[in-house]
Amino acid sequence: xxxxxxxxxxxxxxxxxxxxxxxxxxxxxxxxxxxxxxxxxxxxxxxxxxxxxxxxxxxxxxxxxxxxxxxxxxxxxxxxxxxxxxxxxxxxxxxxxxxxxxxxxxxxxxxxxxxxxxxxxxxxxxxxxxxxxxxxxxxxxxxxxxxxxxxxxxxxxxxxxxxxxxxxxxxxxxxxxxxxxxxxxxxxxxxxxxxxxxxxxxxxxxxxxxxxxxxxxxxxxxxxxxxxxxxxxxxxxxxxxxxxxxxxxxxxxxxxxxxxxxxxxxxxxxxxxxxxxxxxxxxxxxxxxxxxxxxxxxxxxxxxxxxxxxxxxxxxxxxxxxxxxxxxxxxxxxxxxxxxxxxxxxxxxxxxxxxxxxxxxxxxxxxxxxxxxxxxxxxxxxxxxxxxxxxxxxxxxxxxxxxxxxxxxxxxxxxxxxxxxxxxxxxxxxxxxxxxxxxxxxxxxxxxxxxxxxxxxxxxxx
Amino acid sequence: xxxxxxxxxxxxxxxxxxxxxxxxxxxxxxxxxxxxxxxxxxxxxxxxxxxxxxxxxxxxxxxxxxxxxxxxxxxxxxxxxxxxxxxxxxxxxxxxxxxxxxxxxxxxxxxxxxxxxxxxxxxxxxxxxxxxxxxxxxxxxxxxxxxxxxxxxxxxxxxxxxxxxxxxxxxxxxxxxxxxxxxxxxxxxxxxxxxxxxxxxxxxxxxxxxxxxxxxxxxxxxxxxxxxxxxxxxxxxxxxxxxxxxxxxxxxxxxxxxxxxxxxxxxxxxxxxxxxxxxxxxxxxxxxxxxxxxxxxxxxxxxxxxxxxxxxxxxxxxxxxxxxxxxxxxxxxxxxxxxxxxxxxxxxxxxxxxxxxxxxxxxxxxxxxxxxxxxxxxxxxxxxxxxxxxxxxxxxxxxxxxxxxxxxxxxxxxxxxxxxxxxxxxxxxxxxxxxxxxxxxxxxxxxxxxxxxxxxxxxxxx
Numbered sequence: 001x002x003x004x005x006x007x008x009x010x011x012x013x014x015x016x017x018x019x020x021x022x023x024x025x026x027x028x029x030x031x032x033x034x035x036x037x038x039x040x041x042x043x044x045x046x047x048x049x050x051x052x053x054x055x056x057x058x059x060x061x062x063x064x065x066x067x068x069x070x071x072x073x074x075x076x077x078x079x080x081x082x083x084x085x086x087x088x089x090x091x092x093x094x095x096x097x098x099x100x101x102x103x104x105x106x107x108x109x110x111x112x113x114x115x116x117x118x119x120x121x122x123x124x125x126x127x128x129x130x131x132x133x134x135x136x137x138x139x140x141x142x143x144x145x146x147x148x149x150x151x152x153x154x155x156x157x158x159x160x161x162x163x164x165x166x167x168x169x170x171x172x173x174x175x176x177x178x179x180x181x182x183x184x185x186x187x188x189x190x191x192x193x194x195x196x197x198x199x200x201x202x203x204x205x206x207x208x209x210x211x212x213x214x215x216x217x218x219x220x221x222x223x224x225x226x227x228x229x230x231x232x233x234x235x236x237x238x239x240x241x242x243x244x245x246x247x248x249x250x251x252x253x254x255x256x257x258x259x260x261x262x263x264x265x266x267x268x269x270x271x272x273x274x275x276x277x278x279x280x281x282x283x284x285x286x287x288x289x290x291x292x293x294x295x296x297x298x299x300x301x302x303x304x305x306x307x308x309x310x311x312x313x314x315x316x317x318x319x320x321x322x323x324x325x326x327x328x329x330x331x332x333x334x335x336x337x338x339x340x341x342x343x344x345x346x347x348x349x350x351x352x353x354x355x356x357x358x359x360x361x362x363x364x365x366x367x368x369x370x371x372x373x374x375x376x377x378x379x380x381x382x383x384x385x386x387x388x389x390x391x392x393x394x395x396x397x398x399x400x401x402x403x404x405x406x407x408x409x410x411x412x413x414x415x416x417x418x419x420x421x422x423x424x425x426x427x428x429x430x431x432x433x434x435x436x437x438x439x440x441x442x443x444x445x446x447x448x449x450x451x452x453x454x455x456x457x458x459x460x461x462x
Numbered sequence: 463x464x465x466x467x468x469x470x471x472x473x474x475x476x477x478x479x480x481x482x483x484x485x486x487x488x489x490x491x492x493x494x495x496x497x498x499x500x501x502x503x504x505x506x507x508x509x510x511x512x513x514x515x516x517x518x519x520x521x522x523x524x525x526x527x528x529x530x531x532x533x534x535x536x537x538x539x540x541x542x543x544x545x546x547x548x549x550x551x552x553x554x555x556x557x558x559x560x561x562x563x564x565x566x567x568x569x570x571x572x573x574x575x576x577x578x579x580x581x582x583x584x585x586x587x588x589x590x591x592x593x594x595x596x597x598x599x600x601x602x603x604x605x606x607x608x609x610x611x612x613x614x615x616x617x618x619x620x621x622x623x624x625x626x627x628x629x630x631x632x633x634x635x636x637x638x639x640x641x642x643x644x645x646x647x648x649x650x651x652x653x654x655x656x657x658x659x660x661x662x663x664x665x666x667x668x669x670x671x672x673x674x675x676x677x678x679x680x681x682x683x684x685x686x687x688x689x690x691x692x693x694x695x696x697x698x699x700x701x702x703x704x705x706x707x708x709x710x711x712x713x714x715x716x717x718x719x720x721x722x723x724x725x726x727x728x729x730x731x732x733x734x735x736x737x738x739x740x741x742x743x744x745x746x747x748x749x750x751x752x753x754x755x756x757x758x759x760x761x762x763x764x765x766x767x768x769x770x771x772x773x774x775x776x777x778x779x780x781x782x783x784x785x786x787x788x789x790x791x792x793x794x795x796x797x798x799x800x801x802x803x804x805x806x807x808x809x810x811x812x813x814x815x816x817x818x819x820x821x822x823x824x825x826x827x828x829x830x831x832x833x834x835x836x837x838x839x840x841x842x843x844x845x846x847x848x849x850x851x852x853x854x855x856x857x858x859x860x861x862x863x864x865x866x867x868x869x870x871x872x873x874x875x876x877x878x879x880x881x882x883x884x885x886x887x888x889x890x891x892x893x894x895x896x897x898x899x900x901x902x903x904x905x906x907x908x909x910x911x912x913x914x915x916x917x918x919x920x921x922x923x924x
Binding site (some may be wrong): 021033055079156159160167170171187188189191192193206207209218222227228230247248251254255257258259260261262264265266267278288289291292294295296298299302303306307319321322323325326327330332334337341344345348350400428430431433434435436438440442443447449451454457 | 495497501553583618620621625631632633649650651653654655669671680684688689690692693710715716717719720721722723724726727728729750751753754756757758760761765768769781783784785787788792795796799803806808810811812890892893895896897898900901902904905908909912913916
């Protein structure tokens with residue numbers, strides 16, 4: 001991305017390094033931020049990805065994986081053998097291990113669990129048992145607690161004596177009573193600035209907000225955000241502290257929640273919409289679009305029966321055609337907004353870099369074509385049947401079907417190009433992605449429909 | 463909210479406390495989390511809000527304000543006199559002061575700046591000069607730096623010697639060279655766990671990601687999120703460290719960004735959509751809906767000219783009516799999705815609590831009615847004109863206009879009730895908010911249109 005400092009390496013630098021010796025590749029990678037390596041892994045072929053991972057020491061492999069997007073982690077895990085995975089697992093905090101294992105085939109994950117330290121495996125199995133969408137599913141069990149009756153200096157000693165993978169997200173310690181229930185929280189900053197002989201009870205924050213392991217993860221994340229906490233304690237049924245949700249993880253949950261709402265709102269796949277295959281896109285969008293299509297057929301029927309019975313003049317060819325206009329503009333509008341939403345968010349998150357733009361647009365337009373083809377064919381049959389079948393019914397149905405294919409494909413093309421041009425011209429693409437785009441799609445859908453109908457009437461008249 | 467622990471007080475407890483003596487009110491408030499007080503301030507009348515603020519000690523006033531939503535902060539600031547505001551300003555970190563002052567009238571803000579410590583006022587004025595949307599606009603200047611040539615123990619002493627409002631968001635210190643350029647970062651946790659005689663250079667993270675003060679705040683926030691940083695240093699043109707963006711603030715920027723995209727996508731107000739007045743809603747949505755309406759009129763014209771020239775049978779009353787169907791379903795669909803989006807997000811963020819549901823629905827339906835009325839009247843005139851004017855043209859236009867009012871109001875009612883029912887039945891409201899709702903709105907819009915047209919034809923035939 002152009003916005004990054006110039007000394008940062010780019011994907012093409014890695015591609016150059018891949019041409020050189022393993023030692024050169026290792027040297028290049030050691031000079032690069034793991035988050036950048038993670039981003040590149042999302043673009044590389046599996047073979048190259050395997051070489052990159054292989055050239056990294058195991059701590060960095062673990063770190064790179066923790067930066068990699070979930071969809072790619074799942075794929076990369078199939079490239080990593082069990083012994084290597086065991087080493088990686090030993091480097092990561094528990095909640096990230098659980099995320100990794102949840103994305104590994106069951107047999108392999110079981111094999112890994114059998115090879116890690118017994119105590120740790122027990123903890124991991126417990127974490128794995130929580131619903132992924134619950135507070136238990138997002139918490140980590142790697143955290144430090146201190147008893148209530150010690151001093152600040154002793155608490156610092158406790159932190160120093162803790163072993164195991166340290167998490168960068170740890171910013172304080174929870175104080176627990178004798179039964180293990182959380183009674184206070186002290187930030188690292190307070191530990192540093194308070195005289196060491198002060199009893200911990202005097203410096204700790206007492207008014208704790210707690211979450212239960214079975215609570216919804218979004219509810220827990222909203223609590224953390226509302227009370228501006230740096231960590232949210234998670235307790236079991238008896239009130240004993242069993243885990244901690246970091247602010248970082250809670251914010252990720254909230255961010256995902258609103259992204260999901262946004263994609264659900266337009267009826268498209270909620271995960272990695274710029275990366276998934278055309279088939280995946282079609283499969284995700286088709287159910288709601290089929291509903292849109294059925295709704296359009298209901299509308300056409302309502303118009304047929306209602307207008308036939310209002311005593312207005314007989315329904316000629318023009319009226320016949322117009323009854324199917326709602327179905328066309330509804331389908332085109334939907335598909336257009338799906339494409340534009342994906343582009344808008346892709347630009348906003350930086351996921352659509354300049355060199356990926358064309359691929360995303362191509363996949364979206366192809367998706368539009370396939371969806372248009374399926375809905376067009378189905379509507380053609382329905383329209384032909386509703387018009388009484390026969391050659392004229394079929395010809396009529398074909399006009400409607402062809403118009404749908406063209407209008408839907410065109411709408412997804414508009415949905416890609418309008419936000420792209422806005423992005424290039426420095427206009428916020430989100431402003432044009434919704435109502436403006438639907439209006440464009442409505443107008444052009446109508447124009448396409450009447451043009452197709454006219455052309456087909458001319459063609460078949462010969 | 464039902465989800466909160468039972469020992470937490472509710473708004474009705476505060477309302478009870480407001481009936482009692484000032485001492486009782488103060489006692490009640492001292493027992494309550496500032497985030498809860500902030501939430502209640504959003505519901506209270508100004509007079510009660512003033513009493514609540516007045517009953518709090520100044521540190522808590524500052525804390526409550528830092529938890530309060532921006533829209534309400536602006537209103538509350540008008541209730542606070544300058545001397546009190548000066549005291550509050552002294553309690554808050556610089557970035558929050560700047561947010562407060564940006565929401566105060568210029569004269570009052572100037573008065574406050576004249577009364578705070580000279581050195582601090584200078585820093586605040588510098589911060590106020592940055593574009594609110596830039597990295598400089600979101601950074602704070604209250605942070606600790608340490609020089610490169612000291613030990614961990616000395617760094618800890620530096621932190622202890624710092625005065626001024628401590629931020630809970632501080633989780634480490636930046637190391638700067640002699641020119642003040644950032645060269646490293648050490649987390650508080652590392653300071654705690656490293657032997658005190660270790661040179662700071664050995665423990666600091668060296669590979670810093672930095673942001674420039676003029677960078678877009680969203681770009682800076684994306685950098686922090688990508689590299690999973692706990693704080694992002696902000697530098698001036700010469701590379702000198704002038705501020706820090708906390709992870710907390712960066713995540714807020716990212717969250718706001720995607721929320722804004724979501725609301726922009728449906729063409730509605732991006733700030734506090736469940737709270738603003740009906741007039742505000744109408745004013746925000748009308749421009750894009752006017753575009754939708756114009757698009758619908760273009761569509762109607764295309765259909766008129768194209769179908770008139772395809773050689774199909776003459777356009778009777780049925781065809782005339784159908785040409786205006788796209789405009790009706792486009793307006794109704796848009797308005798319906800606006801309502802449903804606001805409801806869906808309101809439920810997700812918890813902003814629509816059970817006792818506010820009815821008020822939000824009422825405001826949305828009223829908004830639908832006003833928008834329907836305006837767009838209906840405009841379309842009536844256009845349709846009457848397009849149909850050649852006269853009594854029959856007017857009657858036709860009136861059918862279209864009335865149908866728009868009814869269909870748009872009905873769509874916003876659907877947009878409110880469908881997500882509400884889903885929420886009650888435990889279905890994710892986001893799934894029905896988009897295409898499903900548009901389909902419902904399309905079908906019912908068509909039915910409303912033909913019914914209105916039929917009724918008006920009957921009425922005027924008498």
